[in-house]
Amino acid sequence: MxxxxxxxxAYFDAITNPLxxxxxxxxxxxxxxxxxxxxxxxxxxxxxxxxxAVEATPMARHARALVxxxxxxxxxxxxxxxxxxxxxPEKVDVIVSEWMGYLLVRESMLDSVLAAxxxxxxxGGSLWPSHARLWLAPARSHLAAARSAEFAASMAGxxxxxxxxxxxxxxxxxxxxxxxxxEQRLYYQETSAWADVSPSDxxxxxxxxxxxxxxxxxxxxxxxxxxxxxxLPLEAEEGAGAGAGGGDKQxxxxxxxxxxxxxxxxxxxxxxxxxxxxxVVLTTAPDEGGATHWGQQVFPLSPPVRGxxxxxxxGAITITRRSDNHRLMSVGLEWGVEGGSALAKAAGGVRKxxxxxx
Numbered sequence: 001m002x003x004x005x006x007x008x009x010a011y012f013d014a015i016t017n018p019l020x021x022x023x024x025x026x027x028x029x030x031x032x033x034x035x036x037x038x039x040x041x042x043x044x045x046x047x048x049x050x051x052x053a054v055e056a057t058p059m060a061r062h063a064r065a066l067v068x069x070x071x072x073x074x075x076x077x078x079x080x081x082x083x084x085x086x087x088x089p090e091k092v093d094v095i096v097s098e099w100m101g102y103l104l105v106r107e108s109m110l111d112s113v114l115a116a117x118x119x120x121x122x123x124g125g126s127l128w129p130s131h132a133r134l135w136l137a138p139a140r141s142h143l144a145a146a147r148s149a150e151f152a153a154s155m156a157g158x159x160x161x162x163x164x165x166x167x168x169x170x171x172x173x174x175x176x177x178x179x180x181x182x183e184q185r186l187y188y189q190e191t192s193a194w195a196d197v198s199p200s201d202x203x204x205x206x207x208x209x210x211x212x213x214x215x216x217x218x219x220x221x222x223x224x225x226x227x228x229x230x231x232l233p234l235e236a237e238e239g240a241g242a243g244a245g246g247g248d249k250q251x252x253x254x255x256x257x258x259x260x261x262x263x264x265x266x267x268x269x270x271x272x273x274x275x276x277x278x279x280v281v282l283t284t285a286p287d288e289g290g291a292t293h294w295g296q297q298v299f300p301l302s303p304p305v306r307g308x309x310x311x312x313x314x315g316a317i318t319i320t321r322r323s324d325n326h327r328l329m330s331v332g333l334e335w336g337v338e339g340g341s342a343l344a345k346a347a348g349g350v351r352k353x354x355x356x357x358x
Contacts, residue, residue, distance in 0.1 A: 135207065193298050
């Protein structure tokens with residue numbers, strides 16, 4: 001994660017930019033889930049009077065070494081333990097944390113940040129980042145076809161295995177076939193995938209499906225299913241349809257949507273009582289320069305959705321914590337094609353799918 005310079009650079013810019021000095025100079029800071037301690041060091045460099053770096057794992061030992069090696073042992077105190085269990089000697093002015101997971105809320109670490117906020121943040125204090133948004137867009141992707149082919153190959157392999165076991169050992173394993181098929185379908189067709197999506201693969205602008213003010217959102221709101229509606233206009237890429245030699249070919253009459261793509265951004269804006277003069281946005285959107293370590297989450301559609309430029313995919317998303325592991329999620333999607341094209345009229349009713357985010 002330290003090598004992810006989009007991620008680390010955004011925190012560095014937000015915390016150490018001279019314009020934001022009033023937000024940190026002389027302040028008491030809490031770093032939740034400090035890891036290596038890099039954010040605590042940024043806060044100390046920005047002039048914090050005291051920084052409490054709380055890390056639950058043995059990584060705390062390395063954070064102490066890093067703090068001492070950089071000459072901030074008198075400012076940064078590394079505390080090993082969960083933020084829910086530790087006791088600080090004072091309230092804090094600022095909470096910094098890198099809590100975001102895949103599709104923003106995987107891992108549920110935001111729960112710990114909110115626990116720290118409610119227990120230790122002074123009235124008017126600020127969280128860095130302060131706001132977060134979730135985005136969804138239509139895209140073309142080879143992933144859906146590849147996974148469908150892998151699923152078919154897996155099932156063909158099962159057929160050969162079943163026949164071989166019967167021939168060699170006289171054991172009929174066909175009773176296991178439905179469970180095997182369900183397992184393979186879950187893996188190949190009902191689980192999202194990390195991907196580095198190119199902006200050119202998006203087939204229209206994204207929709208914001210959820211946003212959070214970290215100063216006010218509650219743990220109960222996070223634990224409840226997250227629901228959002230979307231309308232995603234389909235657009236042909238500029239220049240699409242032109243031949244290799246250029247020319248003035250018309251844009252394609254149809255667009256094939258193979259996947260939904262999700263990502264997030266967070267904003268460092270301070271708080272109403274202590275706003276950041278220099279706001280910074282850390283985005284994980286598709287970028288020609290490559291993905292952050294979060295990448296994007298791709299939800300493959302099989303069969304794909306067809307529409308024409310000017311149509312739109314309209315639907316809803318529901319993100320639910322998994323009952324077997326609250327750090328993982330299930331994402332329910334439903335959608336239909338709206339528009340006046342023949343493809344939209346032929347698309348039929350609403351389609352639904354549920355994906356696991358591992």
